[in-house]
Amino acid sequence: MRTIVYADGGCDPNPGPGGWGVVIRAEDGTVELCGGERATTNNRMELTAAISALEYFAPGSAIEMRCDSQYVVKSATEWMRGWKARGWRTATGPVKNIDLMQRLDAAASARDVRWTWVRGHTGEVGNERADRLAAQGRREALSGVSRPAPSAESPMPAAADAAAPQPPAPVQAPPPRTTQVPVALSLGLDISLAAKRLGITPQAFVEDAIRLSLDLGPEGVARARAGLRTAKAG
Numbered sequence: 255m256r257t258i259v260y261a262d263g264g265c266d267p268n269p270g271p272g273g274w275g276v277v278i279r280a281e282d283g284t285v286e287l288c289g290g291e292r293a294t295t296n297n298r299m300e301l302t303a304a305i306s307a308l309e310y311f312a313p314g315s316a317i318e319m320r321c322d323s324q325y326v327v328k329s330a331t332e333w334m335r336g337w338k339a340r341g342w343r344t345a346t347g348p349v350k351n352i353d354l355m356q357r358l359d360a361a362a363s364a365r366d367v368r369w370t371w372v373r374g375h376t377g378e379v380g381n382e383r384a385d386r387l388a389a390q391g392r393r394e395a396l397s398g399v400s401r402p403a404p405s406a407e408s409p410m411p412a413a414a415d416a417a418a419p420q421p422p423a424p425v426q427a428p429p430p431r432t433t434q435v436p437v438a439l440s441l442g443l444d445i446s447l448a449a450k451r452l453g454i455t456p457q458a459f460v461e462d463a464i465r466l467s468l469d470l471g472p473e474g475v476a477r478a479r480a481g482l483r484t485a486k487a488g
Contacts, residue, residue, distance in 0.1 A: 263299025275387025290395030322374030
């Protein structure tokens with residue numbers, strides 16, 4: 255049985271500060287990992303997310319990697335073999351992000367991986383959560399918080415090795431700090447209905463709404479509301 259894993263990464267602006275997030279649906283519960291860098295790119299964070307997820311598991315583990323990055327999925331399933339045959343070169347020069355590509359190749363080759371591309375921001379819970387963890391990793395990188403990624407030195411044991419002595423399990427990332435915000439009952443119902451229509455949890459809906467408001471700023475929110483009133487009046 256394959257363990258379902260979601261991996262996502264991003265950068266804002268690109269290039270600039272970025273983060274990566276991983277959600278592992280293990281048999282004994284969900285494991286969440288995240289991290290980030292102050293100066294990076296979208297593609298490097300997407301690759302780092304996938305690598306960190308794979309290296310969490312022991313060699314031989316059966317995994318289904320779900321990523322919304324076609325760059326990662328196609329690199330692993332279509333392009334990697336040709337690059338290696340040409341000495342890690344493309345038709346136009348050296349493979350970009352070669353350090354991470356080689357690490358991805360080594361991690362995937364040592365494990366039984368099924369790669370699945372998923373469309374991002376369409377309500378798939380694991381993907382949405384990985385995206386929020388990536389945003390958390392970016393914020394932590396900007397604030398100077400250091401969160402080392404798990405490595406192959408301390409992987410999750412493979413099922414086939416359950417009877418054998420196992421290395422220590424990697425430390426699970428602590429849950430994000432949260433603040434409770436009271437919401438009127440009528441508004442809470444509207445949030446639940448809106449989240450249900452989008453196929454996401456109410457918490458995810460509220461987090462996305464808050465993040466959008468912060469990105470827009472007071473003036474942007476005011477303009478959006480004015481535009482909405484104009485549209486309704488018309």
